[in-house]
Amino acid sequence: MSDSRKHSKIAELHQHLHAHLPPDPALRVKALEDLAVEKGLVARETLDTWVEMYAEKVGPKRGAEVIARAWTDPEYFTRLREDAGQAIKDFGYEGHATEHLIAVENTDEVHNLVVCTLCSCYPFALLGMSPAWYRSTAYRARAVREPRAVLSEFGVTIPADVKIRVWDSTAELRYLVIPQRPKGTESWSAEQLASLITRDSMIGTQRELVLEGGE
Amino acid sequence: MTPFDDPDLGLCGNAAEPPNGRFGQQWHAQVLAMANGLIEAGKISADDWAQSLGAALQSGVEAGNPDTEESYYLAALVALETVTIRNSTITSQQVDARKTAWEQAYLSTPHGEPVQLKVMKD
Numbered sequence: 001m002s003d004s005r006k007h008s009k010i011a012e013l014h015q016h017l018h019a020h021l022p023p024d025p026a027l028r029v030k031a032l033e034d035l036a037v038e039k040g041l042v043a044r045e046t047l048d049t050w051v052e053m054y055a056e057k058v059g060p061k062r063g064a065e066v067i068a069r070a071w072t073d074p075e076y077f078t079r080l081r082e083d084a085g086q087a088i089k090d091f092g093y094e095g096h097a098t099e100h101l102i103a104v105e106n107t108d109e110v111h112n113l114v115v116c117t118l119c120s121c122y123p124f125a126l127l128g129m130s131p132a133w134y135r136s137t138a139y140r141a142r143a144v145r146e147p148r149a150v151l152s153e154f155g156v157t158i159p160a161d162v163k164i165r166v167w168d169s170t171a172e173l174r175y176l177v178i179p180q181r182p183k184g185t186e187s188w189s190a191e192q193l194a195s196l197i198t199r200d201s202m203i204g205t206q207r208e209l210v211l212e213g214g215e
Numbered sequence: 216m217t218p219f220d221d222p223d224l225g226l227c228g229n230a231a232e233p234p235n236g237r238f239g240q241q242w243h244a245q246v247l248a249m250a251n252g253l254i255e256a257g258k259i260s261a262d263d264w265a266q267s268l269g270a271a272l273q274s275g276v277e278a279g280n281p282d283t284e285e286s287y288y289l290a291a292l293v294a295l296e297t298v299t300i301r302n303s304t305i306t307s308q309q310v311d312a313r314k315t316a317w318e319q320a321y322l323s324t325p326h327g328e329p330v331q332l333k334v335m336k337d
Contacts, residue, residue: 020321021321023242025289027314027318028292028296029246029292030245030313030314031310032249032295032296032299033245034313035309035313036249039303039304039305041256041258041299041303041305042253042256042258043256046248047249050248051244051245051248055244096255118265118268119265119269120268121265124251136287137272137282138282170262170265171260171261172262
C-alpha cells in the first residue's frame with residue numbers, strides 16, 4: 001500500500017472512530033453557552049427549559065386560547081383590546097416581551113398584518129416559534145412595501161375596499177391579530193373555536209378561518 | 216434585483232421551514248435560548264439584542280448570503296457573540312479557546328463515548 005493510500009485509510013478510520021464532530025456554529029454556541037453559565041450570566045436550567053418548551057411544546061395554541069376567549073367573552077375582548085399584556089396574564093402566558101403586547105382586530109373594513117422589519121421580534125410566549133418565512137429577508141422587506149402582493153403569495157386576496165394595516169414589531173412592542181370569528185360558530189365552545197385558529201391568522205397572513213371540527 | 220425582489224421566492228412555500236415551526240438544528244434553538252436567557256436575566260436589553268440581530272441580518276444581505284434559515288441563524292449567532300462579549304467579561308479569545316477545546320474533545324473521543332472537556336480553564 002502506498003503512503004498516500006495508507007494515510008487516507010488512517011484518516012478514514014479516524015473519522016469513523018471518533019465522536020461525530022458538530023458543525024462549526026454549533027461548537028461556537030456551545031463555547032459561548034459554557035462561558036455564560038460558568039460566569040453566572042445565565043443558568044443552564046433556564047436554557048434547557050427554554051429549548052424544551054419552544055422546540056417541542058409551545059405552539060400557537062396559547063394564542064388561539066386567548067382569541068377564543070375574546071370571541072366568547074365580551075368583557076375579556078374589551079380588556080384584550082385595551083391592554084393585551086395585562087389580559088394574557090389571566091392565562092399566565094406573559095413573557096419578557098409581552099408587557100406591551102397589542103391585540104389588533106380584523107374587521108370587514110380592516111385587515112391587520114404583523115412583521116418585524118428590523119429582525120424577527122415575535123410574540124413567542126403566545127405563538128411559539130416563529131415560522132421561517134417570518135424571519136426571511138423577503139417577508140421583512142416586502143410586508144410593509146407591498147402587503148397585498150405578499151398576502152397574495154399566501155393565497156390571501158384582500159378586497160380593494162378593505163384597508164390593510166401593517167404593524168412593525170420591536171423589541172418591546174409585539175402584536176397579536178384577532179381574526180374574525182367565522183359565521184356559523186355561534187354555538188361553539190371556546191375550546192372548539194380555539195381549534196380553528198391558526199398561527200398564520202394571528203400574524204395576519206391568513207384572513208378566513210376554515211370551519212373544520214367543532215360541530 | 217435584490218433577493219427579496221425575486222417574484223419566484225415563494226414566501227409561504229419556504230422549503231427550509233422545519234415542520235410544525237420547530238427548530239431545524241439543535242444549535243438554532245440554543246442561540247435563541249441564550250438570547251432569551253440573557254434578556255430575562257437582565258444581562259442584555261431586548262433592544263440591544265434586536266438592534267444587533269438586525270445589524271447582523273443586514274450584513275448578511277449585503278454580503279449576498281441566501282435568504283435561508285441557515286443564514287438567519289448564523290446572523291443570530293454573530294449577534295449573540297457580539298452582545299454577550301459587549302456586556303460581560305467574556306472575551307472572543309475565551310470563546311475561541313473553548314471552541315477549540317470542544318473540537319479537540321470531539322476528535323479525541325471514541326465513537327459512542329460521552330464527549331467531555333479535559334481542561335476547563337480559560
